[in-house]
Amino acid sequence: MTAVIRSELLKVRTTAVPWVLAGVAVLINGLLILVIFLSKDYGGTGDDVPHTTQQLRNLLGSGFSGYILALLLGVLMITIEFRHKTVTTSFLVTPRRQVFVAGKLITAAVLGALLGVFMLVVALVGGGITLSARGGSFSALAHQIPAVAPGFILVFALFSILGVGIGSILTNQVAAIIVSLGWFIILEGILTSLVHAAYKWVPTGAADAASNLTRNQGNGIHLALFSWWEGALLMLGYGLFFAVIGSALLTTRDIT
Amino acid sequence: MTSAIEVRGLGKDFGHIRAVDDLSFEVAEGRVTGFLGPNGSGKTTTLRMLLGLVSITSGTATFGGKRYADLDHPVRHVGAALEATSFHPSRRAEDHLKTVALASRIPMTRIDETLELVGLTDVARRRVGKFSLGMRQRLQLATALLGDPEILILDEPANGLDPQGIQWLRQFIRGQAAAGHAVLVSSHLLSEMEETVDDVVIISQGKLVLQTTLADMAAQAGTGTGMRIRTPEIHRLAEVLNAVPVGWHQVAPDTLVIDGATPEWFGPFAAQHQIVLYELVNERGSLEDVFLRLTHGFDASHPMAADSGQSAPFLMPGDQS
Numbered sequence: 358m359t360a361v362i363r364s365e366l367l368k369v370r371t372t373a374v375p376w377v378l379a380g381v382a383v384l385i386n387g388l389l390i391l392v393i394f395l396s397k398d399y400g401g402t403g404d405d406v407p408h409t410t411q412q413l414r415n416l417l418g419s420g421f422s423g424y425i426l427a428l429l430l431g432v433l434m435i436t437i438e439f440r441h442k443t444v445t446t447s448f449l450v451t452p453r454r455q456v457f458v459a460g461k462l463i464t465a466a467v468l469g470a471l472l473g474v475f476m477l478v479v480a481l482v483g484g485g486i487t488l489s490a491r492g493g494s495f496s497a498l499a500h501q502i503p504a505v506a507p508g509f510i511l512v513f514a515l516f517s518i519l520g521v522g523i524g525s526i527l528t529n530q531v532a533a534i535i536v537s538l539g540w541f542i543i544l545e546g547i548l549t550s551l552v553h554a555a556y557k558w559v560p561t562g563a564a565d566a567a568s569n570l571t572r573n574q575g576n577g578i579h580l581a582l583f584s585w586w587e588g589a590l591l592m593l594g595y596g597l598f599f600a601v602i603g604s605a606l607l608t609t610r611d612i613t
Numbered sequence: 614m615t616s617a618i619e620v621r622g623l624g625k626d627f628g629h630i631r632a633v634d635d636l637s638f639e640v641a642e643g644r645v646t647g648f649l650g651p652n653g654s655g656k657t658t659t660l661r662m663l664l665g666l667v668s669i670t671s672g673t674a675t676f677g678g679k680r681y682a683d684l685d686h687p688v689r690h691v692g693a694a695l696e697a698t699s700f701h702p703s704r705r706a707e708d709h710l711k712t713v714a715l716a717s718r719i720p721m722t723r724i725d726e727t728l729e730l731v732g733l734t735d736v737a738r739r740r741v742g743k744f745s746l747g748m749r750q751r752l753q754l755a756t757a758l759l760g761d762p763e764i765l766i767l768d769e770p771a772n773g774l775d776p777q778g779i780q781w782l783r784q785f786i787r788g789q790a791a792a793g794h795a796v797l798v799s800s801h802l803l804s805e806m807e808e809t810v811d812d813v814v815i816i817s818q819g820k821l822v823l824q825t826t827l828a829d830m831a832a833q834a835g836t837g838t839g840m841r842i843r844t845p846e847i848h849r850l851a852e853v854l855n856a857v858p859v860g861w862h863q864v865a866p867d868t869l870v871i872d873g874a875t876p877e878w879f880g881p882f883a884a885q886h887q888i889v890l891y892e893l894v895n896e897r898g899s900l901e902d903v904f905l906r907l908t909h910g911f912d913a914s915h916p917m918a919a920d921s922g923q924s925a926p927f928l929m930p931g932d933q934s
Binding site for chain 2: 363368371372445451452
């Protein structure tokens, strides 16, 4: 399996995917940091900057919604093989398709976690510099790393696993991306605004729980969440459930 | 002689369509087996079933008794070059090979070796998206060879190669067989393979038509020997030929072919009847003729199939003219 994973890591590294994702990650996180400093809490007046524990954690975890990029990473890792027909070679090398999917899952978890680390670094550097420039404390921000990083990185890894699961079922790249984004950007929001109790069960709610970060729920509605490990298990469950279905579908799939 | 590949009663249904039907054949070690059939006859489907890419409806396909998926690191035993499109365009040639080498624990030194073998050393660092069809075909071969496999499966490897490339491919394939490897190579053109293969497996409409050695097939082709005659007096020649027990058919307005005739017989015969000749050629039936005879009528896309009923404007044996 380590051989398959090393091969998978090289496959990702030799496409534009990691560079594009990293670029988008910097862009998104930069905007989110800007939003925090321009928000009415701090008034843009310079006399107040994030300083409470919660404010600092929110700043450090500002790139949290970048987990969508981790999801896309997982989706792309599998659909790119079908798009460019490299799956033929992959299946010749790894004829057992469950092994193929398992290799993708593990590699995606590693790369998703790395993307999480990257976004934390971006938030620490970008947020920290802005903070110091406005008279805040960089080291106070850095002190929140142990509290924020584990859950943050875990969620990114879990979303990449989920992405591979989705991609293993919907091998058409465009379809997989539309379904993924459609769910997380539109459908999930509609569903949970209608049925608040559903929030803790959907992937975003499970991810919120797993991250152990209290997110601003701007609408003032307090949504119940699972404990962090329950949320993590639920997220992992979604990813593996889809991956098992996907593997079964791939096993019967003719590659012509 | 041991068989490297054994196919037993192989069948494949795509919905209600039987693409491959009860196909059995063997591929021997140290020999090149041509897998021949018209386009759409089921060659590619069969090869993909051997390699576990397409599921098998019935029968078995094994390599030394094992299914492809049961081989330990299969690409180190069976090298396959299937199509010229399966590369990520932004991946460099050597990185493509590296992904295969890493997953199958093949020493990295093999990458340079195989690139050199197929003549791609100079473009090892170039992205595959910039490759020509012929270069992709070579990279596909390099991928197949990477694990130094004892069995090679090549699907239409000559497609996209220039004449020098095809010449190189022939020598390469012969070299593989000489090294004791088994090679199964598909083609829809026998002429392309005539100088390369030892054995032939011919299929048509998913069914086995013939498995034999090329030598046997050449012997069969020999039975089609005849004389091609060009003459300004074709009607008179037809008349006198009808009076003797030989078969003949017209191939052009002024040309006909006499089956089984020899110059020793036809020369005096023409002199006796005082027929003027422009051309007199000893003609051997080609392997391609045998191949077409065996497979044609099944392949609607082949021009020969459309031509088969088209002898109307020509004289036929027995015509009174």
